[in-house]
Amino acid sequence: MGSCKEEEEKQSRCVLVHGPIIVGAGPSGLAASACLSEHGVPSLILERSDCIASLWQQRTYNRLKLHLPKQFCELPLYRFPEDFPKYPTKQQFISYMESYASHFSIHPRFKQQVQRAYFDPSCKLWKVQTQDFEYISRWLIVATGENAEPLIPEILGLERFRGRVVHTSVYKSGSDFRNQRVLVVGCGNSGMEVSLDLCRYNASPHIVVRNTVHVLPREMFGLSTFGVAMALLKWLPLRLVDKFLLLVANFTLGNTDHLGLRRPKTGPIELKNATGKTPVLDVGALSQIKSGKIKVINHPSPSTQTDPYIGSHFLCALVQPFAISQPILSPFCVNPQLFCNAFSQCLKGVFFFLSQVMEGVREITRNGAKFMDGQEKEFHSIILATGYKSNVPSWLKSGDFFTQDGGMPKTPFPNGWKGGDGLYTVGFTRRGLLGTASDAVKIARDIAEQWRTSNGTNNICNTHVILRRKP
Secondary structure, eight states, rough: OOOOOOOOHHHHEEEESSSSSOOOOHHHHHHHHHHHHHOOOOOOOESSSSSSSSHHHHHHHHHOSSSSOOGGGGTTTOOOOTTSSSOOBBBHHHHHHHHHHHHTTTTOOOOOOOOOOETTTTEEEEEEEEESEEEEESSEOOOTTEEEEEEEEOOOOGGGGGSEEEETTTTTOOGGGTOOEEEEEEEEEHHHOOOOOHHHTOOEEEEEEOSSSOOOEEEETTHHHHHHHHHHHHTTHHHHHHHHHHHHHHHOOOGGGGGTTTOSSHHHHHHHHHOOOOOEEEESSHHHHHHHHHHOOOOOOOOOOOOOOOOOHHHHHHHHHHHHHOOOOOGHHHHEEEEEEHHHTTTTTTTGGGGOEEEEEEESSSSEEEEEEEEEEEEEEEEEEOOOOOOOOGGOOOOOOOOTTTBBSSSOOTSTTBTTTTTOOOSSSSHHHHHHHHHHHHHHHHHHHEEEEEEEETGGGOOOOOOOOOO
């Protein structure tokens, strides 16, 4: 009697999904659902939060804007409004995604925390368990992305610190740190922008640079740096494009090595493709570093400074053809030798006298931090701008498509969107929203082909019956 009741209760908690199950209602999940709907394939999105794009709505700082122009951040099949600025704000991007969900009639099931998902070989179906139901489908699309959970590094003595310690996922505004001395750990785009925001509230940010970093101007010659790079990659090898970006960055920003921001030996695009490490697109923090308002705390390491001399023949060969399609560059080709001489002088360290670089952090103390050179400074607060990580290994329990340490597909872009047994991934390309859009289109096309060939059979995943928990 008891076993029958248990079995009845178990069945009442099963939901048979007519189409793919998508885990995550961020940009990746919305894009996958929209592309599927264009092929006539229904889907069900499970979202642990109470809203779409919870990372953007709940875990970003107020002054955030898209780092890339809006045309590079559009989701498939739906454009940004014409009246949006070149770099939309956080609220504008959230508004765009809400309009996107409304346009494609996407209605996720909120507050459904996926606890376990696995492939059942006995029935060849995916079973996805949340706190309320077990969802069953032929296809599973992992759309939780690369930034599902805050990444909290191990820092010696951090637990002893008596002040406030926050991750950028809960940082909103520098107004909460007005007039404070703040230690910012991490010098990516978030760390730089948070430090800049702190300056606006008369705080004194000290930014910890734990690794080498590429800093590029957000725009060059009045054009988006990313847009210039994408245009050049159509005609030139990747490493040549990287050399051009660094050449212009050094000319416009100066030698960042002297500011304690050492560049990696690998170029910015090559490094991004290989590791996912995004170059910093400067929106004003660098000028604050040069003025001393943002102090740089650098972890000592062997110098990665490259030879500042670049031959005039290479520069002319690189700049002159580009000037044909971008007339704004043509003045540099009138007297290339003069330009090269000026550029070489710039690379000798014109901003060296402005740098205020301290050696790296040895440990956190009760009231601040000790540095490698023996000095100790007091801080009121510590902000961890240390990024995010995937959480897929914590709940996906079938197959070995994802790495266990980083939670990323083992197969690199552009072939990491499809696994086996009906498993798909979107938003793990390390290429931002452009990569998300590319994956979503491929996934929808692949599933739609299977849908057309299998629809109408007696397969359990195609039934229109959905069993819900009894009221």
